[in-house]
Amino acid sequence: DSSAVESLDYEVIENYAYREEQEKRGKLFVGYQVSLKWFLALLIGIGTGIAAIFINISVENFAGWKFALTFAIIQKSYFAGLVIYVSFNLALVFSSVYIVTRFAPAAAGSGIPEIKGYLNGIDVHGILLFRTLVGKIFGSIGSVGGGLALGKEGPLVHIGACIASLLGQGGSTKYHISSRWLQGFNSDRDRRDLVTCGCAAGVAAAFRAPVGGVLFALEEVTSWWRSQLMWRVFFTSAVVAVVVRTAMAWCKSGKCGHFGAGGFIIWDISDGQEDYSFAELLPMAVIGVIGGLLGALFNQLTRYITYWRRNYLHKKGARVKMIEICLISVITSAVSFGLPLLRKCSPCPESEVECPNPPGMYGNYVNFYCLNDKEYNDLATIFFNTQDDAIRNLFSAKTIHEYSAQSLLTFLVMFYTLAVVTFGTAVPAGQFVPGIMIGSTYGRLVGMFVVSFYKKPNIEEGTYALLGAASFLGGSMRVTVSLCVIMVEISNNLKFLPLIMLVLLISKAVGDAFNDGLYEEQARLRGIPLLESRPKYQMRRMTAQEGCRTRKVVSLPRVIKVSDLVSILRCNTHNGFPVIDHSRSGETLVIGLMLRSHLLVLLQSKVDFQHSSLPSDSRGGSFPIRHNNSEFIKPVSSKGLSLEDIHLSQDDLDMYIDLAPFLNPSPYIVPEDMSLTKVYNLFRQLGLRHILVVPRPSRVLGLITRKDLLIED
């Protein structure tokens, strides 16, 4: 399966065509490109912000209608209510899975492993297409609105990346909505920067956390980072923040239906616990440990299930995928409706005026199947509710003893199981919000014990719920700095930063003892070969020469017969070939590296074929100009040309082709006995695709030091 993925070329191929183009472009062009980059960043921000708001409003409205309808009906019959509730959810989930399986298979899942792979240098087919974008947006609305145990945050990251990539190529080429003047950024290198911006924008939009978005892109997703990029990425996420804020201000007037008038901060707990004592650090550490254990278990279980799904269930075709998720939807709806019914209602606390609330409305204390008017159902408050509201209720302060331990435990077990089962189905699915749900449940459980044990008035259960959420996410995703900042930004409480960090340190350490992070595990299962930032330990003792697995290098002569070239390309799958020139005196010289994709372009265009087997410049002097640089650019996320698409006549096959103008004349080279650690760093830091291992040089032509690189303008 890993043959489906290809590496990306982040290197600048300084071939003849490229140099030609560079010559033509002046400093003015650089200025134009810079402003275009900023303009694109602006567009990415606006696009992602609008997409996020659109998804949010749709989800909230579907959920609102659903709960309003169900609540109206259960006044008459609980059974009819159940049926309506289940079928409403089923319809939404079905439309989601239908869109995804039929039109945009790459839109399933969270997309973060794929984006992470993309920015690590691996191209997974189809992840950045226009149809994926559309599938992801509408699929998310269906799956989240349908009440499944998944979130819309991961998909938003993918959506941001898609928007960025599509804008970068000036719209979708397939659907002919592309404009010429935007097409300055077609190299993998430029696209990488745009996707980074999109990724940050996605997180910023999902959590309304601009700083967290930048840090998430920086820490978790990208593998290379240039400080010039930082400011642009930050700008993008600030634009998202402005767009979202503006839209929400507009919604305040009531134009957005059930979306209503939430604040910019999703789960504001700035009025929560004021202070904490040292004695509380112990239960917090316990939360960290639980988070690490449950998170690692989550990764492990989802890994098994995903493995099983890929190899057995999903092989059977799209229909099985649909049936599977529909079944899960029915079970989820039935459980979230049925379990609260089994639960006895509790009387409302006296101090609370807004008790009880109908489900699906903003606020705690949901009245559901209660005999008395002044009663509420604590399980329904979290289970029979939208996830956003449930989390708000779990985080809420000043609501001590709202939940019984029994309800929380029931919810924890059920929701954890549902989240594990739902993960990896064929709908867009994020793991952030389910993770927060799970974590805040056991966090609140611990908080209840702390409240009753320490008996201090200032301890809030909501604080522990927040820490629990952080711990589960840390234990499962192993994200650190950015998660801290995101948690601070979503809760608007800077005071808890050290606590969140403590909890994350512990849960990450505990989780790391068992397995890799969720995204790494999933990337591995999908055959995305991520290069970690740290080289493996045993590489220290290996040399570059030992590192190359294939001993026999397939190389090309400078002027090659077309038929030879075709047969070489046919009998292996390598993507890069060293080109070797034989001088008259019989000496050989490596003159560069030729990429398979460039060779295919040359074979297809045929204009460079020549009859003589002599180098093309041996007569004239310089090379004739027959290509411009853009012809060599691989279209985004498509497989590019393949040898089978190219038809060559016998005449063509007898001709020759001179590769010198097209090859990369200066690939990176390392001496044979450099340690593999160093090679690894070189490869990863510079985002390379090929490194040539060469014998030790026979002489040194010069030394470059810092002084040589300090050229004044």
Added chain:
Amino acid sequence: DSSAVESLDYEVIENYAYREEQEKRGKLFVGYQVSLKWFLALLIGIGTGIAAIFINISVENFAGWKFALTFAIIQKSYFAGLVIYVSFNLALVFSSVYIVTRFAPAAAGSGIPEIKGYLNGIDVHGILLFRTLVGKIFGSIGSVGGGLALGKEGPLVHIGACIASLLGQGGSTKYHISSRWLQGFNSDRDRRDLVTCGCAAGVAAAFRAPVGGVLFALEEVTSWWRSQLMWRVFFTSAVVAVVVRTAMAWCKSGKCGHFGAGGFIIWDISDGQEDYSFAELLPMAVIGVIGGLLGALFNQLTRYITYWRRNYLHKKGARVKMIEICLISVITSAVSFGLPLLRKCSPCPESEVECPNPPGMYGNYVNFYCLNDKEYNDLATIFFNTQDDAIRNLFSAKTIHEYSAQSLLTFLVMFYTLAVVTFGTAVPAGQFVPGIMIGSTYGRLVGMFVVSFYKKPNIEEGTYALLGAASFLGGSMRVTVSLCVIMVEISNNLKFLPLIMLVLLISKAVGDAFNDGLYEEQARLRGIPLLESRPKYQMRRMTAQEGCRTRKVVSLPRVIKVSDLVSILRCNTHNGFPVIDHSRSGETLVIGLMLRSHLLVLLQSKVDFQHSSLPSDSRGGSFPIRHNNSEFIKPVSSKGLSLEDIHLSQDDLDMYIDLAPFLNPSPYIVPEDMSLTKVYNLFRQLGLRHILVVPRPSRVLGLITRKDLLIED
């Protein structure tokens, strides 16, 4: 002067001694090292936090005593008050400059350019010594307590870096307070990571902004960044936050004298302006432009003055430096005391109960030389006050029309001049707080016009002051993301993030049109050759071969006569020499690169001298073990050995030495016609010191691709 700076070696020299050591160390050792790194991060956090608190408490107390004393005396005589005030300040400043010039010359200035240089790969002599740390701490107390127009934030970054470096080498080696077991991190590479942590800790401590600290280190100071480092850096700054918070909680009980009970947020304006309209964006953009202009002017003026100082004034010795700063201190004191005297007092607004306050106390509305009891002096409120309080007053909301335009303008002009003149004197000096003062003054001025022009009730002058502060810092330092986050964290108001960003975008763009950022300009003046993140434009057209300035490479044979080696070392200043082996058949082979510093170690220890001119392993087989790796490590911030320190007898000079075991066998090599842009990226991204330019290879031994680097454990 640039000969005083040397490059650092971030490369791992994989020589014989290193490999030997690696062999001995198992996986357990790696674990030990990781925990040690975290432990060091903890210590750095605690150390920097304590240093920051110590400086803060001292400064606040000195300032408090000063103002209390002066205020007591001016009840009798204003002239006596002036004398006391001036001499108190003079005493503090004198002690500061005395400490610095006598004991720690490297402690003068802000230190950020030097630290930036260090992390860019340049070692400036003496910046990370124990004496520099001490000088910086006590010098800052004197200079800031003495009321000069400078701040303690820049010095705190330097202090954090010093603490980190000293902890990394296990204490100061010179003063024999070093412990053996901490000395695992003596390579430049490990020290770089520690200094990065220290740097972030410094910013976090200075502004009580943990996230801002991480981002500042990431964006502004370091040149390389590894994502593993991020979590540790963040941990360090969170530790700082905890330490500072704990200390401040302890101070609440009144044990810290005048330091009193400020909140964790330095200039909290979370109760400021609620909302902003689109019409306000225009005056905000104006602030951005002003900030860019004034910031660029600041950089330009300080550059001229620094240049002049270095070349004329400071050449005359330490005494001139002392006299200079004492003079500036007297002028500053006289101006800040005298100007408010010339100003007419204004009546207190009715609504305000806490009006008037004595100067140096927390709060607005300072009574100074007012006839009436219910009057305050608006110029004294900002001028005759500690800088922290002045900024708090300028940022304050709900105090419309507190200041007259005339006072603000007077203050702006005077303080700007003082800040320019004070910059570059021989005391520890940060530019953050003066920058905030200047910026918030003109920001508030613009705010006053906006308030009277737009006539909307919700507009606060304090908001504009904050934006002004951001704009000036942006226009002068050109820091972006981290400055945004720092401004948000010091003011505790996430709402203004997009506004701050807008202002910064503009002011940075305007400033960039004139000159480079403050730190870059200063680094250039000090002869610190920073490598920017972006290669120069003309490098695209140059090859590596053209890049080397010296055509004739000085290289060494594998076995060299000691006298030859000494004469080669003597007749040039190069720091790296390719080593070339001649095989019997007359072929030559570059077997590695030898560093001057390693050669000097070998010459000094003499144990490797041999009588025969044959390679040392030609008889036995393997090399004898005579050195361990730590002998080759250069002590922190010292010049290391020099050739003059080594005494060789005639017998020694006639011996031979085999360099093979000690050289770096795998230096980075590039083919001669690689473009200089690519070489630049390689050099900077990997933090190299030498790159060898070699002829094109004659064959390829292997290709390394992603697949080859995916080794499973």
